[in-house]
Amino acid sequence: MGPGPSDVPDRVLGALARPTIGHLDPLFVGLMDDIKTLLQYAFQTTNSLTVPVSAPGSAGMEACFVNLLSPGDTVIVCRNGVFGGRMQENVERCGATAIMVEDEWGEPVSAAKVAAAFAAHPEATTLAFVHAETSTGVRSDTAALCALARDHGALSIVDTVTSLGGIELQVDAWGADAVYSGTQKCLSCVPGLSPVTFSPAAVARINSRTQKVQSWFLDMQLVMGYWGGESKRAYHHTAPINTLYALHESLLMLREEGLEASHARHHRNHLALVAGLEAMGLEMAVAASHRLPQLNLVRIPPGIDDAGVRQTLLTEFNLEIGAGLGALAGKTWRIGLMGHASTATNVTLCLSALGVALA
Ligand code: PLP
Numbered sequence: 371m372g373p374g375p376s377d378v379p380d381r382v383l384g385a386l387a388r389p390t391i392g393h394l395d396p397l398f399v400g401l402m403d404d405i406k407t408l409l410q411y412a413f414q415t416t417n418s419l420t421v422p423v424s425a426p427g428s429a430g431m432e433a434c435f436v437n438l439l440s441p442g443d444t445v446i447v448c449r450n451g452v453f454g455g456r457m458q459e460n461v462e463r464c465g466a467t468a469i470m471v472e473d474e475w476g477e478p479v480s481a482a483k484v485a486a487a488f489a490a491h492p493e494a495t496t497l498a499f500v501h502a503e504t505s506t507g508v509r510s511d512t513a514a515l516c517a518l519a520r521d522h523g524a525l526s527i528v529d530t531v532t533s534l535g536g537i538e539l540q541v542d543a544w545g546a547d548a549v550y551s552g553t554q555k556c557l558s559c560v561p562g563l564s565p566v567t568f569s570p571a572a573v574a575r576i577n578s579r580t581q582k583v584q585s586w587f588l589d590m591q592l593v594m595g596y597w598g599g600e601s602k603r604a605y606h607h608t609a610p611i612n613t614l615y616a617l618h619e620s621l622l623m624l625r626e627e628g629l630e631a632s633h634a635r636h637h638r639n640h641l642a643l644v645a646g647l648e649a650m651g652l653e654m655a656v657a658a659s660h661r662l663p664q665l666n667l668v669r670i671p672p673g674i675d676d677a678g679v680r681q682t683l684l685t686e687f688n689l690e691i692g693a694g695l696g697a698l699a700g701k702t703w704r705i706g707l708m709g710h711a712s713t714a715t716n717v718t719l720c721l722s723a724l725g726v727a728l729a
Contacts, residue, residue, distance in 0.1 A: 371720055372692040373504045373665055374532065375554035375561045376708035378616075382559055385619035386612045393596075393609040401618055402597065402609075408621035412534055412557075412629070413549060413567045415541035419590065420567040421597040422553070422617055424610050427531040430550030430564025432460055433588040434527045437568075437576050438496060438548055441465030445496045446487045446524075448479040450510070451503035452695055453529055461498070464584065469494065475697050476667065478660045479510040481518060488522040497526050502533035504555075505695040507667035507704060509537060509660045513544040520545055525572055531555060534565065535624055535709060536636045536664035547572040553613075556636070556664055558709030559620035562613050620709075636663040639712045643705065646721040650728070655702050664712065666705040667698070671728075676700050679727045687723040 391398050409420050423430045435457070439445065443466040447457045450473035461468040469491050471483045479499050488494060497519040501512045512528055519526040525547040533539050536556030541549050547569040554561035568576070568590065576590055583589035587607065596606035624632060640663030644654060647668055655667040670676050676693065680703070683689045692704035705720060707713075 371706045371711060371716055372690045373704045373706050374552070374708060376556070376558050376706060377711040378558055378560055379620075379623070379710045381623065382616045382619045385615040386560065388612065388615050390611050393611060394603060394605065398609075398611065399603060401614065405614060405618050405621065406597070408618070408625060409565050409567070411625055412565070412621060413541045414539065414543065414629070415567050417541065417567045417569055419573050419594065421565070421593065422614065423550075423564040423566055423588065423593070424607060425564060426554075426562055427550065427552030427564045428456065429588065430531075430552070430566045431456065431529060432585065433564070433566055433590065434548040434550050435460040435464055435498075436583050436585045436588055437590045438525060438527060438572060439464040439466045440579065440581055443467070443496065444469060444491055444494045445498060446471060446484060446491065446494045448473070448484065448497075448499035448510070448515075450477055450479055450508060451475050451500065451505035453500045453503060453505065453531075457498045457500075457527070457529070476506050476508060476656055478508050479515060481511060481514045484515060484518050488518065488524070492522070494522065494524055497524050499526075500529040501539065502530065502537065502662050502665070504532045504665055504704075506698065507656050507662045507665040509533070509662050512539070512546065516545045516547075519547075525569075525575060532662065532665060532708075535629070535632055536712075537633055537662065541567055541569075545569070553617055553620070556632075556709040557617070557620045557624065558711070559617050560613060562610065563617055636707060636712045639663070639707050639714060639717050640666065642714065642717045643707060643720065646717065647724075650721070650725060652724075655698070664706060664708045666707065667694075668703045668705060670694075670701055670703060674728065676703070679724070682727040683723050686726070687719065689719060689723050691720070
């Protein structure tokens with residue numbers, strides 16, 4: 371019950387153990403097509419450029435930046451936790467300028483500040499922000515932020531590593547342009563893949579580039595030679611075959627449950643956890659209006675030994691919860707209820723274990 375990776379169900383672990391076949395085997399190519407369709411469902415998009423990058427969430431992040439940005443671009447980057455800072459690093463390493471929009475850790479991205487940044491920097495080509503900040507347990511209004519980018523003729527890059535499968539995410543309806551995620555949070559798959567999706571406007575920008583993408587491995591035009599829809603696919607890199615079996619299985623499980631049912635389950639278990647924590651006298655650190663159900667930020671009461679409590683949970687109850695990060699370190703815990711681990715049983719276990727550790 372930490373901030374990810376979440377527990378991986380046996381069905382997904384079983385898929386990992388299937389025989390490894392070739393990355394151009396017709397059976398495997400069929401599985402790749404299924405994965406694309408299942409990812410389009412998870413992202414709620416018809417974008418044809420929807421694929422898993424063969425590396426973790428940070429590589430999906432980097433794929434979005436290196437393909438969409440060119441040296442000299444101006445990018446508005448929102449930082450309300452750890453991952454906005456990682457976006458800034460990406461922008462600068464692309465030779466672009468990052469205009470930072472800062473919000474307190476624990477607060478959502480302010481649309482008013484983003485509007486002011488666009489007014490001050492009409493040359494900005496791109497807006498980048500995190501939908502679900504794992505470091506703080508905060509949800510930002512992705513529909514509103516994508517609309518702001520569109521109104522200013524800019525494209526949006528959206529981090530959905532922690533949101534995909536856990537809370538509503540409507541890539542097409544919200545008009546998000548380059549969206550990346552991870553497999554290890556609410557999809558409950560093993561870590562190591564990063565689903566990405568690019569809108570037609572993002573693909574048009576990629577196709578009109580005058581400079582080569584700085585990363586050979588993450589150049590989406592090259593990746594599409596392997597993942598593209600054409601009948602003839604060419605080797606680009608050796609795909610992580612067994613990890614893709616696992617992703618396929620976890621996406622099947624999501625579709626079987628249904629996105630809305632998955633969101634409702636995450637919400638229900640979150641409400642039960644919050645009710646139990648508050649009944650124990652603990653306080654949530656994020657306002658109810660923008661809490662993430664899959665990542666719960668709890669204030670550590672004064673005088674309580676942060677590391678000691680987490681150690682007791684781990685050694686006596688075999689239960690991991692996350693420490694606070696950055697400015698929130700030592701002041702908060704992060705309790706994950708992600709994907710397969712978002713269950714009533716885990717809520718009860720966590721509450722009773724905390725009851726013992728805090729007694
Ligand atoms: N973005 C967010 C919001 C995350 O929570 C994480 C990882 O926790 C990442 C990006 C980076 O993903 P990875 O650790 O898989 O590279």
